[in-house]
Amino acid sequence: MFVLSNAWRALTRFKGRTALTAVITLAIAFGTVAGLSIVQEDNTAHGDTYESQQATMAIRPSAATWKKVSPTDSSTTKNYMTWATYTEYATVMQTAGISLDFMVTETVPARVSGDLKALEGGSLGSASDDETGGELLWRAFWTKDSAKTNDLGTYKIVDGKALNYDTSSDVDTTGALVSKAFADANGLKVGDKFKVATASDASKTVELEVRGIYEYTSEANALNPVAAARNRENTIYTNYPAFSNAGLDPQSSDTSAKAEGWDLPDLDVVFNLTSPSVYDQVVSTLKKSKLPAKGYTISSPSLDAYNESLEPLDTLASRAKTGVIVLLVAGGALLIALVMVGVWTSKRDDEIGMALACGVTRGRLGWQFMLETFFVVVPCYAIGVVGGAFAAKPLGQALSGGHATPVTSDLVWKMVWWGLGAIIVLAILAALRTIWFGVPKMFAADGDWGATSATTIDAAEHGSATITENTDDTNAEAKA
Known part of the structure; x- marks a missing residue:
């Protein structure tokens, strides 16, 4: 519970960054599944569907x-x-x-x-x-x-x-x-x-x-x-x-x-x-x-007419392909930046130092940082994939001259595995922050731990102390 509660409090302390991370994740998931469904339908239209036409x-x-x-x-x-x-x-x-x-x-x-x-x-x-x-x-x-x-x-x-x-x-x-x-x-x-x-x-x-x-x-x-x-x-x-x-x-x-x-x-x-x-x-x-x-x-009048009917879909697929690449590159870079900024601030230095001083292991802190990523990205990614899957077909029909662009189960599973892989990479990047935290920083000449938000270490879990910090640096109370 210590790790879960601290991870949740960290998210609520930085509401702006948390909200921005959620929006970007939703956009990436929604746009990627909708865009890939259009590209997939275009490939199918020129492949199996084309071969099934009566010429x-x-x-x-x-x-x-x-x-x-x-x-x-x-x-x-x-x-x-x-x-x-x-x-x-x-x-x-x-x-x-x-x-x-x-x-x-x-x-x-x-x-x-x-x-x-x-x-x-x-x-x-x-x-x-x-x-x-x-x-x-x-x-x-x-x-x-x-x-x-x-x-x-x-x-x-x-x-x-x-x-x-x-x-x-x-x-x-x-x-x-x-x-x-x-x-x-x-x-x-x-x-x-x-x-x-x-x-x-x-x-x-x-x-x-x-x-x-x-x-x-x-x-x-x-x-x-x-x-x-x-x-x-x-x-x-x-x-x-x-x-x-x-x-x-x-x-x-x-x-x-x-x-x-x-x-x-x-x-x-x-x-x-x-x-x-x-x-x-x-x-x-x-x-x-x-x-x-x-x-x-x-x-072939029939094949010529069929290929002509695909022109709006071809144009849309070309744009969707470019859009998905831009979305993944730009969105992925922003997510990495938000995750790294979230764990490299001076406030997190104070938090890590205090936790280590109280006996919390780097592994438990790393798991907390990973949970901070999971809590925001996983549900937002799932919502984006589901929303994109439902919106892809009517969206494709409206923009491609009537061609349906349904999301197949194969594409959904690809989105699941690719998404989980990317999320795990983000979480690991966040967890690695604790490895690069040097012991000298614990004794920096700041005179105290800084104005961090309330961090509670359960005495039952660590057998040492419970420390409660207030935003006022002068009101730190320790109970043995």
């Missing part, structure tokens, strides 16, 4: 090739990918034993017909329908997954039904989706019929029925200038059978070599691959066959 692969015109495509020049559609081109890639992949699962989207311009009117917008300017193929876009999705990769933006159905991708004989070949803005401008409701004219021939019309009305839920990311130049609210979405039934896919009848101008659809085929490692394997296989051809690139 897609697209072979598309390069940025330089897209610059050659003009929304007002039908001859520039020769830069589109065609089924003949894709067949070359598919053959190489099949030869290498890679199973093929792909999503297809086809797009052509279209013209308004009758009383139908297009919404203004886009960058077509005053170009005529003959130059542009019309202000509308007709896009066909082969599957539901194809619709999810829509580069004009994801959408939701606000009225009616989604497209039917059934390939049976009675499949819907007239159902179409129109935007709410387009429907409102033309007074269209679900079930209404309307006609559009083909891009290459204004006299050739196709009748469609409003199956559903949609609204966009994300921004557009279209690279094809023909699509990007139009107001995306003017886009009509159908399934592939409706597109083919209207005669808009000349490649379906092996006449793609003859198709040109606006008759040639913008074909986009995206392969579904099982993992990033398979994607890397496919890319390597195609490169050995000298593919892709000049003017085209291979990319």
